[in-house]
Amino acid sequence: MYRYDQYDQAIVDARVAEFKDQVGRRLRNEITEDQFKPLRLMNGLYLQLHAYMLRVAIPYGTLSGTQMRMLAHIARTYDRDYGHFTTRQNIQYNWIKLEQFSDLLDDLSKVEMHAFQTSGNCIRNISSDQFAGAAADEIADPRPYAELLRQWSTLHPEFSFLPRKFKIAVIASDSDRAAIQLHDIGLQLYRNADGVTGFRVYVGGGMGRTPIIGKVVREFIPVGQFLSYSEAILRVYNRHGRRDNIYKARIKILVTELGIEEFTRQVEAEWATLEPLGLDAPQAEYDRIIAQFADPAYEIGAPDTIDLSDPDFKLWVDQNVHAHKQPGYAIATISLKPKSGIPGDASSAQMDVIADLAEKYAHDEIRVTHSQNLVLAHVRKVDLYAMWQALAAADLATPNLDLVTDIIACPGMDYCTLANARSIPIAQKIAAKFENSISEQRDIGELKIKVSGCINGCGHHHAGHIGILGVDKKGEEAYQLLLGGSGAEDASLAKILGPGFDENGIIDAVDKLIAFYRSARSAPTERFLDTYRRLGAAPFKEAVYA
Amino acid sequence: MRDNQDQIAVSGAPSPALDDTPARLRFRDDAPFESPIAPLADFLAGGNFAAVRIEPGEDARELVPHFDRLKLVEIAFPKFRDGRGYSSAAVLRQAGFTGEIRAAGDVLVDQIGFMRRVGFDSFAPNKPLDPKVVKATLDRYPYVYMKAADGKVPVWALRHG
């Protein structure tokens, strides 16, 4: 894992001091709320329905046990004893008081954490693959490049007042676990025919009210030049992105309006002026950062088998454990979607348990996934059983990864000022229908349900196999039903199936969809999404509305 | 005041009109330049001007062929949230402009650290800035992560010096 050196720490300390100063000037009325707002947003502080909401950055979703314990401390000390892990691999707290904010920032900075650039019209926290460094299918660990991007984008003087927020994701395998085609910039590391590593660069993907799948702006940029190339993309966006209409201000609209050919031409022209300026970090810096993501000290010859005699344990292994590149090791996903839970929420006690287990069994590393779960990426197979028992004791061993009850839901009307409808209770009610039978869930197979409380799409409904979108129907909460989305390498956008529903109606509709799918699939291995793609919307529509 | 959204961040009330007061903050050794500032169109039309003003939507690159007759480029910030002026300054410095680049309008103390980095060396804010806060702001960061027009050495160079 990356550790701060004196330079990183000095910059974070200065940033904390700066924000304290800004808060002080606001409290003394030297700046207006209008002027303060972008400053606090750049520090992850939103004013929401009940209180301030704080978003803490977890760069590329990786954190240590010590950091997780600090997140627990913050939940306990400054919030109501829980936190909410988000689809952008960060954590949000919902009940923060402005007076305590300075202390909170000090606490975070003690463990190399902060809340910078988790909101506002700047380059946001960089996201990545939750299996990075452990996946058998990656060509290299993508996180060193995410760290290079983190440093390059932190307090970038030219790009701190962009037309709109800017999200970048980096992966290094053909399986896309980070939804890169739905980001403003998506980077896929690969080796080209000459054996050189570089990135395929997608640009202009995004969800929100105008969902768009990213387009390739460059098939290959060598790793050594990807920062200056990113600078060129941001320069074109900062100069020409629309500022007349907030809903058209994302880079995806610029790319659409110019067309990808013209956009590419402008980026290439800009890059021609930037590339000679020596903006890219030198190889020594790449090496320094890559070294910090070196493999942990694996035990060579660790037994490569798992004793599956306990059937409950076997279920969990089958569903939540993935293959690791190192023999004798496995990747374990901790579901934050327990029975009648709130998707993505963890209590401070649970965070402490996870921190302990990470230190004891997982080389002190935890990852947050964009589907609001957590991952312990390097666990010896022989330790899985003991670890599972400890997880189960803390209600953290639900064996439902990627199943119908592993639902993504945004905060919705329960917390968010923008919401049209509640999301969390919808997720809970759908889950309630299936959560008592894991075997039924497994029979249904992989099914990604994603719920957003409004068109902004924080719950990724556009990328749901089943997407649910809260809308306002003459002052009543209502829900639209969408089918066929995917945020993976086969990215697609979900389409509205038909007229919307009230709360009970949407729960019923999901039931009918699943029943129809089970009757119509070509084989038990055909996923819901594949059946939908094979048959098209019509029979699903009939099943729901007939 | 509750946030309706982080979306308001690019809209919001327009700032007061620009005034004609000269630069109130200057980080140059040469004598301040006092003469009429032409709108870009007039300047490009060939008037005898040594100072030009760039509005947010205008292309600073059009000035590149005229650097030899330019002493001052004033870049307008009608709203502090409109960040196009940062790129205008960066483009001019990267093309080799060494004259004065002034940020004028809704220029706030929390922006001038970034502005100094992209190449602004004078400021004409609508509301006067508190010199103490300006100094504290500019002295705040001991290091920077990335290269910009101010020539500061990025940490990757310090690390591998």
Ligand code: HEM
């Ligand atoms: C409760 C406070 C929140 C507010 C006010 C908020 C606001 C917004 C807004 C306005 C957008 C639309 C952006 C656009 O279309 O340009 C958006 C998109 C998004 N938000 Fe949130 N959000 C909140 C919470 C969350 C949470 C908790 C998550 C993670 C679970 C999240 C993840 C996202 C994602 C992934 C997108 C889509 C990004 C895209 O358009 O490409 N947000 N949010």
Ligand code: SF4
């Ligand atoms: S999707 Fe809408 S309701 Fe849900 S968190 Fe985002 S802005 Fe709020």
